[in-house]
Amino acid sequence: MYWAEFFTVALIHLLAVASPGPDFAIVVRESVGFGRRAGIYTALGVGVGIFVHVAYSLLGIGLIVSQSIVLFNALKWLAAAYLLYIGIKALRAKPADPASLDLDKPAGERSARGAFVTGFVTNGLNPKATLFFLSLFTVVINPHTPLLVQAGYGVYLAAATALWFCLVAMLFSQQLVRAGFARLGHWFDRLMGVVLVGLGIKLAFTSLR
Template identity: 35%
Template sequence: MTSLPQVLAFGGVVMLGAMSPGPDFAVVVRRSAVSGRNLGMATAVGIAAGVFAWAAAAATGLAALVAASAMAFTIVKMVGAAYLLYLGVRALIGAVRGGGAEPDAPEAGRGSPWAAFREGLLCNVLNPKAALFFVALMPQFLSDGAPLGDTLMLSAVALVITTAWFLTVANLVGALRRILARPAARRTIDALSGAALIALGVRLAAVSRP
């Protein structure tokens, strides 16, 4: 049975991982700035769902198979890199068009909660670095033959912490949306987030298995 100190330590490591700059952070910030607090929160929930999936997969050994298989790792890596490049190029197009305008969404709605959720989910699930993170982390807190309850509990802890962090980010950025709604600010956000996502996609494509 996993003890309370172990759960707290696990939660602390997950929090540090969630707070580190990366594609998840960039996607939530841009979605919250461009589409508002609600869609930013939907993106945050999508990312948290991806974290839960990777945590559960690591605890059951599925993530380890992805990390160990050269073909599986490469497929996930390249698809994830392509998705980040797609998001980055889309953001840059928005910047060129005046800031905030999504190439594939009406100006009024700028997407739906489901589209925002899917964006966050795919951003996390298609990142093999998340698999490596949990493959390295979960065995430190789960012994061989650990009961299903412990696996679900730690996966739920990862879900709750990630959700809380990215919801906080979405709400903070959403609260500043009146300032960020200015065309110049929108163009800057789109340009910076687009460049960051493209750089992260290129870096992800260059990642090799440990």
Template identity: 35%
Template sequence: MLGIHDLGLFIASGLLLNMTPGPDSLLIMARSATQGFRAGSAAALGIGAGTCVHVLAAALGLSALLAASAAAFTVVKLLGAAYLVYLGIGMLFKRRAAVASDDAPPPPAPLPLRRIFAQGFLTNVLNPKVGLFFLAFVPHFISADAPSKAMAFVVLGAVFNVNGMLWCHLLAWSSAAAGARVRGRAWTQTLGRWLNRGIGALFLAFGVRLAMAEMT
């Protein structure tokens, strides 16, 4: 149908690729562990929205233009790297919410779900390597004589994104469950602060790595 072949292999490969750790997974884990499943789901949905943009851009040929233009690739790459560094610094130096009691350390201030969604969207959509990945990976599963290569591309992109959302929500659920088991204990706020700092440092590293990335 639509000139798509080896759909089972595509689904299996997509699941394995979605399970590969990266900035998207780290964002979901961090938000889920500190604010619960709804926050992790908001981050996952933002990432899914960003993936939709990449799929449509690749299907329409915009990613091909990005791949062909070193200047365009560099601009998007540096924007994405700057945003990852911004997120990393925010996690490293996150302010704590003020509380009336002086006996217990204040918990971290929760972020609105809309802002978490936006973080997920921007983390994904500002990474040009995601668009180039779709451009390089998806055509292998579309026949040369497909009646509409763009439609086949969109269908495969949708399948990839649905599988990705299933994995991201499983990751959000497991991270939220782990966070709930330890939340409320005396040492968890200290652990949470160090977790934020550790993930913030990883985001900084991802940002630097993206800034140094070359077109492939």
């Protein structure tokens, strides 16, 4: 009965998640810098972050945020500050010790928790995701659709997001790919820093309407 609605939600989500943004940038950076394990935990953090957006969309809190310039700006500036923080850290990257470029050795120190939290915070604080999920749950999904079915959509969205970024992590953590990026050394970190700072600045100038 709800298959048509589900496929519409799935298609819109696919187009949105495939569009490069903060989530993509942070998963790529973690995967290249720290290896597959860190990249996958970051991807899982991004996926779990989706539940934050789904939860407040189902509770109607997203509507309140979208109608409050103060709340929206608070979320926007917090997210922008976080992206600028990790972006500036990347910009300050120094050339690596040649010995550290041996990819047969374990990847740089990065805890699973640290990688997961990075992905979770990056996604959970994104106000553009707030507007996306608000429009999804108020315009695309019929308000008469049972709450349990809507929650099922949310589970799918979180799982699909995590799966997509796990694939991204697996791609960018491959030995051949990482070896190519490793030759660029700190320049890759700086490039990703520019991307993250740019996304942070762009986010800071995002308007509610």
